[in-house]
Amino acid sequence: MPTExxxxxxxxPMRRFAIFAIVVTxxxxxxxxxxxxxxRSIVAARVDEALAAHSQGPAAIxxxxxxxxxxxxxxxxxxxxxxxxxxxxxxxxxxHGLKITALAYRPSHVIADVxxxxxxxxxxxxxxxxxxxxxGRASVRIADQDLDRLSAEFDDFSIT
Numbered sequence: 001m002p003t004e005x006x007x008x009x010x011x012x013p014m015r016r017f018a019i020f021a022i023v024v025t026x027x028x029x030x031x032x033x034x035x036x037x038x039x040r041s042i043v044a045a046r047v048d049e050a051l052a053a054h055s056q057g058p059a060a061i062x063x064x065x066x067x068x069x070x071x072x073x074x075x076x077x078x079x080x081x082x083x084x085x086x087x088x089x090x091x092x093x094x095x096h097g098l099k100i101t102a103l104a105y106r107p108s109h110v111i112a113d114v115x116x117x118x119x120x121x122x123x124x125x126x127x128x129x130x131x132x133x134x135x136g137r138a139s140v141r142i143a144d145q146d147l148d149r150l151s152a153e154f155d156d157f158s159i160t
Contacts, residue, residue, distance in 0.1 A: 036071055036104075043075055044068050059086045063098070076101040090123035112138045114154075133157045 047066060054061045063079035070076035076099060083094035097115030114136035121128035134156040141149040 032072065039075065040068050040071075043077070047077060058088050059084060070101060073104045074101050075104070075107075091120075092122070093118065093120045108142045108148075110140045110142075112140070114138065130160045131157070132160070 047063070047068070051061065051063055051066070061082075061084045063077070063082045065080040067078045068075065069078065078100075079095075079098045081094060081096065082098040083092065085092045095114055095116075095118050099113040099115075100110060101113070102110045114133075116132045116134070116136060118131040119128060120131075133154040136152075136154045138150070138152040140147065
């Protein structure tokens with residue numbers, strides 16, 4: 001009994017294109033992930049350098065528990081507490097939380113979400129200042145290495 005040979009299945013052009021598109025998409029996603037992780041490591045190093053450089057001296061800034069996220073299209077620096085201390089005037093300001101975000105396709109536009117309260121104290125006879133709000137956001141645009149636009153918005157703002 002002769003065996004009947006099944007003709008070799010040929011792939012249609014549409015099927016080849018679909019497989020090619022899937023492979024290209026996977027490669028592009030992997031490449032973007034690698035680029036984002038590399039950029040994240042650079043941003044993390046720069047943030048650590050800036051915080052270390054400004055942690056001593058007359059005006060010290062801090063960002064506790066800083067974390068960088070925002071994958072896939074943003075870089076976002078989050079701090080559980082952020083603030084500054086100026087030694088010569090005995091001035092201190094502390095925010096409960098701060099999240100600074102820049103989009104990958106528009107890094108010159110930075111948005112900051114600010115979590116209340118803001119506590120400010122200084123060497124003065126008056127009691128410390130406390131500002132509170134329900135939603136705080138600031139937007140900064142930079143053009144040619146200069147500040148182009150700054151706006152801030154706070155809902156239910158109060159000062160005590």
